[in-house]
Amino acid sequence: MESVWNRPRRCILPSTDRRNPTTGEADPSALPLDPTRDALAGTGITDPQDLGATHFIGIGGAGMSVLAEMLHQVGVQVSGSDRQASEKTDRLERLGITVRLGQNAGNVAGARTVVWSSAIKPDNPEILAARAQGARLLHRSDILALLMASRRSVTVAGAHGKTTTSALTAHILANAGTGRLADPGYAIGGSIQTARGAIDGGHVGQGDVLVAEADESDGSFGKYRPTIAIVTNVEPDHLDHYGTPAAFRQAFVDHVRHAQGYLVICGDDQGALEVLRDLNGTCKASVVVYSTETRSELGEALKGASLVRIVSESEASGSGREHCTLQIPADLLDRAGDDTGRDSGNSGDSADRSVEVPVDLAIPGIHNARNATAAIIACTLLGLDPRAAARAAGGFRGASRRFEVRGEVGGVTLVDDYAHHPTEIAALLDAARRRYPDRTIRVLFQPHLFSRTRIFADQFASALNRADDVTVTGIFPARERQEDYPEVGPDTILQARQTTAAGDVHQASFHACRDMHQAALDLADRARSGDVIITVGAGDITTMGQVILDELSVRFSGQGRKEETR
Numbered sequence: 001m002e003s004v005w006n007r008p009r010r011c012i013l014p015s016t017d018r019r020n021p022t023t024g025e026a027d028p029s030a031l032p033l034d035p036t037r038d039a040l041a042g043t044g045i046t047d048p049q050d051l052g053a054t055h056f057i058g059i060g061g062a063g064m065s066v067l068a069e070m071l072h073q074v075g076v077q078v079s080g081s082d083r084q085a086s087e088k089t090d091r092l093e094r095l096g097i098t099v100r101l102g103q104n105a106g107n108v109a110g111a112r113t114v115v116w117s118s119a120i121k122p123d124n125p126e127i128l129a130a131r132a133q134g135a136r137l138l139h140r141s142d143i144l145a146l147l148m149a150s151r152r153s154v155t156v157a158g159a160h161g162k163t164t165t166s167a168l169t170a171h172i173l174a175n176a177g178t179g180r181l182a183d184p185g186y187a188i189g190g191s192i193q194t195a196r197g198a199i200d201g202g203h204v205g206q207g208d209v210l211v212a213e214a215d216e217s218d219g220s221f222g223k224y225r226p227t228i229a230i231v232t233n234v235e236p237d238h239l240d241h242y243g244t245p246a247a248f249r250q251a252f253v254d255h256v257r258h259a260q261g262y263l264v265i266c267g268d269d270q271g272a273l274e275v276l277r278d279l280n281g282t283c284k285a286s287v288v289v290y291s292t293e294t295r296s297e298l299g300e301a302l303k304g305a306s307l308v309r310i311v312s313e314s315e316a317s318g319s320g321r322e323h324c325t326l327q328i329p330a331d332l333l334d335r336a337g338d339d340t341g342r343d344s345g346n347s348g349d350s351a352d353r354s355v356e357v358p359v360d361l362a363i364p365g366i367h368n369a370r371n372a373t374a375a376i377i378a379c380t381l382l383g384l385d386p387r388a389a390a391r392a393a394g395g396f397r398g399a400s401r402r403f404e405v406r407g408e409v410g411g412v413t414l415v416d417d418y419a420h421h422p423t424e425i426a427a428l429l430d431a432a433r434r435r436y437p438d439r440t441i442r443v444l445f446q447p448h449l450f451s452r453t454r455i456f457a458d459q460f461a462s463a464l465n466r467a468d469d470v471t472v473t474g475i476f477p478a479r480e481r482q483e484d485y486p487e488v489g490p491d492t493i494l495q496a497r498q499t500t501a502a503g504d505v506h507q508a509s510f511h512a513c514r515d516m517h518q519a520a521l522d523l524a525d526r527a528r529s530g531d532v533i534i535t536v537g538a539g540d541i542t543t544m545g546q547v548i549l550d551e552l553s554v555r556f557s558g559q560g561r562k563e564e565t566r
Contacts, residue, residue, distance in 0.1 A: 052112030234271030267291030410556030476539025
């Protein structure tokens with residue numbers, strides 16, 4: 001059996017010599033679509049207006065819709081297409097962007113630039129039509145790189161925590177920034193929760209800072225040249241593209257070498273520490289490590305770097321708030337931006353001193369304490385006072401689908417979360433245990449990608465075992481096809497659980513049900529007052545939240561919310 005670690009990269013399709021037998025011309029569907037190629041190089045394009053009429057294939061995607069909205073906000077003529085309507089496409093249409101359902105050649109007529117993502121295949125009819133009419137083909141990362149070029153930029157990369165950390169950074173600047181730090185632009189692959197409700201993750205802004213997620217899934221983040229690069233973790237993922245963990249890590253090394261000012265990286269993650277070692281002093285940016293460990297515990301990996309330490313981390317029982325204190329080296333503050341009026345030219349003995357900054361968060365878990373630390377450091381390096389940054393972070397309500405409480409019926413609390421990697425699920429359930437220590441936790445999990453499910457089946461089983469009751473539904477395929485993975489399904493994780501269960505003190509109850517709607521009904525039927533139900537996954541499992549709430553409403557009376565006799 002072929003090892004999953006030895007598979008070739010599949011995202012960049014190899015060129016072939018297929019030719020039209022009549023004309024002798026190369027078959028356009030055989031031409032590679034390379035997300036890592038800098039398609040703007042040599043074009044002379046330095047301003048979004050140079051793009052002309054721009055069409056997005058798959059405009060309803062989380063990353064694509066944000067970029068489409070940002071181009072629209074700066075006056076570019078934008079259109080797009082997608083396979084089906086969604087909240088994203090509805091929003092874009094309300095903004096005045098033309099969105100066509102279904103993908104066909106006629107949709108790109110008149111477009112000067114056509115934007116694609118790594119989910120698009122080279123034989124897509126709109127790709128073929130764009131090539132035939134001589135339109136410029138740009139990967140979505142080219143658009144983001146163009147938008148970043150004229151500002152100070154903060155990118156957030158990592159297998160987990162990108163959306164929360166980038167949303168937190170934008171939130172802090174928007175609420176505490178003044179002058180050129182006020183009203184930042186941001187390109188975030190998810191909505192942001194506010195006191196006024198959810199706001200979309202794309203905003204041009206009038207300030208001189210742009211905050212953006214740096215997606216590592218296809219290697220395209222190597223194009224970015226950020227002022228500050230944040231790396232939350234480097235745990236292997238997307239091995240269908242990279243092939244090996246070493247290749248995945250190397251992509252991060254290549255990315256952070258392009259940081260112009262600072263690299264802010266987590267010292268609690270082994271993969272991130274390996275990136276630091278692999279850099280071996282070749283990163284031109286100043287390095288700031290944030291960690292719960294001391295300098296001596298981090299050892300050689302910290303050589304030449306500043307350390308911001310997270311201490312006294314806790315969540316007060318029943319408070320729903322996460323607390324910690326940051327120890328920030330005074331010399332780091334001296335080297336930061338000058339927007340706060342600090343004297344940056346005289347550090348004195350500041351290298352031996354630190355400033356303690358208390359942080360009080362509404363989002364739970366040590367992983368979010370780390371995310372908030374990265375955001376506060378980045379904002380401090382841009383010139384914001386760290387205490388002002390910490391106060392603003394305390395008002396952050398979270399990104400959509402990140403521990404988002406969707407409702408409560410009959411004493412049953414429903415939470416929705418985007419977690420789709422074992423480490424994310426483990427962090428989610430650890431946070432749920434801290435917030436709801438004495439309650440039964442039930443999980444409805446939709447795996448994302450057949451390849452990820454197969455590669456990480458054991459880890460998924462171990463992470464999910466932190467719950468009390470787990471139902472695994474049919475897999476969300478995204479860019480993959482079931483016929484290419486006939487042996488992979490929801491039972492894959494249950495089978496893995498049978499082999500990993502030995503020795504576990506806690507034993508969750510595991511179920512498999514391909515039909516997620518039926519699975520949602522069954523889970524609601526098992527729930528009792530006081531339970532917590534969490535819908536988990538990066539696909540359309542989020543739509544089951546309302547199904548569960550509606551089913552619970554049927555089971556519990558509307559007046560006293562008492563459980564029916566069963």
